[in-house]
Amino acid sequence: MTVPALAINQLYKTYDNGFQALKGIDLEVRPGDFFALLGPNGAGKSTTIGIICSLVRKSSGTVEIFGRNIDSHFSEAKQYLGIVPQEFNFNMFEKSFDILVTQAGYYGLPARLARERAEKYMRQLGLWEKHNLPSRTLSGGMKRRLMIARALIHEPKLLILDEPTAGVDIELRRSMWQFLRQINQQGTTIILTTHYLEEAESLCRNVAIIDRGEIITNTSIRSLLQKLNKEVFIFDTRDSLAEFPVIDGFPGKRVDDHSFEVEVEKAQSLNGLFEGLSKRGIDIISMRNKANRLEELFVSLVQPNIDLLTKEKKK
Amino acid sequence: MTAAEKWVAFVTILVKEVRRFTRIWQQTLLPPAITITLYFVIFGTLIGPRIGEMSGFNYIEFVAPGLIMMAVITNSYSNVVSSFFGAKFSHSVEELLVSPVPNYIILTGFMMGGVARGLSVGLVVTLLSLFFTRLHVQHLWVTCSVVFLTAVMFSLAGFINAVFARTFDDISIVPTFVLTPLTYLGGIFYSINMLPDFWQGVSQVNPILYMINAFRFGVLGVSDIDVRWAFVIVIGFIALLYGFSMHLLVKGRGLRN
Numbered sequence: 001m002t003v004p005a006l007a008i009n010q011l012y013k014t015y016d017n018g019f020q021a022l023k024g025i026d027l028e029v030r031p032g033d034f035f036a037l038l039g040p041n042g043a044g045k046s047t048t049i050g051i052i053c054s055l056v057r058k059s060s061g062t063v064e065i066f067g068r069n070i071d072s073h074f075s076e077a078k079q080y081l082g083i084v085p086q087e088f089n090f091n092m093f094e095k096s097f098d099i100l101v102t103q104a105g106y107y108g109l110p111a112r113l114a115r116e117r118a119e120k121y122m123r124q125l126g127l128w129e130k131h132n133l134p135s136r137t138l139s140g141g142m143k144r145r146l147m148i149a150r151a152l153i154h155e156p157k158l159l160i161l162d163e164p165t166a167g168v169d170i171e172l173r174r175s176m177w178q179f180l181r182q183i184n185q186q187g188t189t190i191i192l193t194t195h196y197l198e199e200a201e202s203l204c205r206n207v208a209i210i211d212r213g214e215i216i217t218n219t220s221i222r223s224l225l226q227k228l229n230k231e232v233f234i235f236d237t238r239d240s241l242a243e244f245p246v247i248d249g250f251p252g253k254r255v256d257d258h259s260f261e262v263e264v265e266k267a268q269s270l271n272g273l274f275e276g277l278s279k280r281g282i283d284i285i286s287m288r289n290k291a292n293r294l295e296e297l298f299v300s301l302v303q304p305n306i307d308l309l310t311k312e313k314k315k
Numbered sequence: 316m317t318a319a320e321k322w323v324a325f326v327t328i329l330v331k332e333v334r335r336f337t338r339i340w341q342q343t344l345l346p347p348a349i350t351i352t353l354y355f356v357i358f359g360t361l362i363g364p365r366i367g368e369m370s371g372f373n374y375i376e377f378v379a380p381g382l383i384m385m386a387v388i389t390n391s392y393s394n395v396v397s398s399f400f401g402a403k404f405s406h407s408v409e410e411l412l413v414s415p416v417p418n419y420i421i422l423t424g425f426m427m428g429g430v431a432r433g434l435s436v437g438l439v440v441t442l443l444s445l446f447f448t449r450l451h452v453q454h455l456w457v458t459c460s461v462v463f464l465t466a467v468m469f470s471l472a473g474f475i476n477a478v479f480a481r482t483f484d485d486i487s488i489v490p491t492f493v494l495t496p497l498t499y500l501g502g503i504f505y506s507i508n509m510l511p512d513f514w515q516g517v518s519q520v521n522p523i524l525y526m527i528n529a530f531r532f533g534v535l536g537v538s539d540i541d542v543r544w545a546f547v548i549v550i551g552f553i554a555l556l557y558g559f560s561m562h563l564l565v566k567g568r569g570l571r572n
Contacts, residue, residue, distance in 0.1 A: 053412075053413040055572065056571060075316045075415040078413065079415050085409065090410065091402070105324060105328075105330075107320070108317070108319065108320020109323065
């Protein structure tokens with residue numbers, strides 16, 4: 001049997017103020033997987049990651065990284081793990097290169113190998129030109145890449161990224177995706193938390209959704225998307241529309257003078273819609289999904305809890 | 316981690332600490348050099364000749380060992396307290412906490428960083444003192460061991476302060492209100508034999524008195540106290556502070572949520 005890259009069993013966390021952040025979560029991530037851990041703010045994602053990397057003390061439960069318990073085999077478990085936190089957590093006065101070499105030293109890498117690795121990852125992540133500058137002079141995107149390079153310096157088998165592309169421009173985000181895909185293909189297991197659901201859909205094979213300290217879904221992205229019954233499409237028209245063109249079986253509404261949206265069930269053919277639009281002489285020049293598909297699902301899954309929370313607050 | 320990997324991790328922390336205080340030498344090495352020079356000018360050259368001899372030595376000779384120890388104490392303490400609190404404040408301490416480095420290596424690394432600064436400043440101050448007086452070391456082993464152990468002790472104390480500190484104000488409270496008064500009252504500028512019996516007794520509760528006198532014994536060969544007590548007290552404090560620091564690290568006090 002393959003040892004899971006990450007195995008979490010009955011993990012509980014109650015903070016000193018009494019807030020129960022995790023209510024007995026179970027999670028297993030297979031080696032080589034690209035796994036998304038999703039959830040709204042305050043759902044327990046960062047607490048879970050904090051426990052895995054030992055920055056947060058768990059109340060009970062077990063965590064194993066490649067079969068090594070983080071309590072009893074602390075050192076080995078840590079050697080397998082690389083972590084990219086949400087916030088910048090390096091010394092802003094140190095040179096970028098020194099930050100990487102120092103981190104390598106914490107993992108026992110000899111200085112020469114540490115310098116080689118630092119150069120390798122800085123080049124791969126487009127940071128080498130700035131290697132001799134204090135890290136505070138780097139741009140936000142560069143700082144994020146520096147944290148990725150730092151997490152990879154000891155070449156971990158499991159890499160956890162907590163919202164790695166937050167605040168990063170689209171071009172850079174795409175290049176980071178490319179890099180992450182590449183290291184995943186080379187065998188590194190990746191766990192990603194993100195608020196950009198397009199990112200999870202594009203990169204990850206499996207997903208767990210955590211909400212109010214509980215895992216509410218744990219499946220493959222593909223099977224999750226199959227649960228989606230409806231999609232909303234936006235159509236752009238050549239001529240202006242005075243009102244929504246009502247067509248039987250396709251509910252929707254007018255968005256503006258030149259666009260309208262239509263709800264389409266998964267099993268429904270779009271041919272009927274196009275026929276109806278042609279008969280009315282409406283010239284469609286483009287169409288697109290209203291929202292990311294995973295985003296729709298995500299909202300539908302966590303919405304009951306959001307509603308509950310809103311009601312509780314009103315009380 | 317293997318023993319070799321632990322050694323690499325320890326050296327990494329130590330080198331990082333040394334690099335930190337040498338990078339900002341204008342804030343770490345220069346101020347104590349200027350302060351101590353002023354002490355030598357004022358208490359040694361200007362006021363000293365009027366005071367006359369103390370314990371059989373010129374006043375400047377008498378105060379020199381105490382001033383060197385004062386620099387060692389304050390700098391070893393402030394190095395660890397500012398470095399570790401800074402790492403906590405910027406969250407860069409997480410780099411260490413997520414790594415496989417055992418707690419005792421983290422503690423020893425920071426401690427030795429403090430010792431390195433304490434001894435570096437001690438060396439600078441000693442060299443400066445040679446411009447004003449002559450230092451004939453009487454007991455080399457006592458001199459070296461007591462200065463090293465004192466630096467260890469105050470580095471550990473600085474570490475504990477950093478763990479408990481929540482703001483930058485918290486890291487200056489102990490040096491200002493505890494360390495400085497105890498150092499000044501620790502017999503740098505006078506022999507406690509000059510004090511009334513009651514105040515001699517009170518002075519003997521001050522651990523810094525023992526360190527300064529043991530160092531003075533090493534350099535000048537005179538001391539107000541039994542030097543063996545100095546070693547007992549310093550080693551006892553080191554054991555106590557090291558144990559408490561480890562307890563704080565294991566519990567993750569102020570570091571892990």
